[in-house]
Amino acid sequence: MAVFGACALVMGAVGLVAPGALLASLGFADPAVRAPADHTRAFLTASSMASFNMGAYYLLAAAADWRAFFRWTVPFRLLTCAVFTGVVIGGAVPAGFLGVGLWEGAGAAATGYALFRERRGTS
Numbered sequence: 001m002a003v004f005g006a007c008a009l010v011m012g013a014v015g016l017v018a019p020g021a022l023l024a025s026l027g028f029a030d031p032a033v034r035a036p037a038d039h040t041r042a043f044l045t046a047s048s049m050a051s052f053n054m055g056a057y058y059l060l061a062a063a064a065d066w067r068a069f070f071r072w073t074v075p076f077r078l079l080t081c082a083v084f085t086g087v088v089i090g091g092a093v094p095a096g097f098l099g100v101g102l103w104e105g106a107g108a109a110a111t112g113y114a115l116f117r118e119r120r121g122t123s
Contacts, residue, residue, distance in 0.1 A: 001062035001070055004107050009055025015048025022048065027096025067115070074112045081105030 015022040019041060020030040034040065061069040084101030087093045 001058050001073075001111070005055045005058025005060075005062060007055070007103075008051045008058060012048045012050070012052025012055055015044055015051065019044050019048070025096070026100070027094030070111055070115060074108045074115070077104045077108035077111070081108065 011022065022044065023030040023040075028040075058073075081101045081104040084097060084104065088095055088098045088101065
């Protein structure tokens, strides 16, 4: 939880401070001149702020050892994995975006496995 939270917070901060770097890391073009109806930067700012906030939530939940929150993240992160992977497979976004979906899926699997092992009393 803490690792994911820190990553989300940092990526959100990068998107707010250096949006071009975040776009490039995901395989998206960042042209110097955009069409008047291109709202990429507005969307990037909104999603970066959401990522920053989500990172803070995860860090706070980890610090509080809030198990219910941990359980709730598993199905929603799996859904995020499915949607993000689907848009890559469907050709709607660059292949670099697949890493985001795989990160979500791996995080859900790791969290689910840790919760399962904890419930069984094994470490």
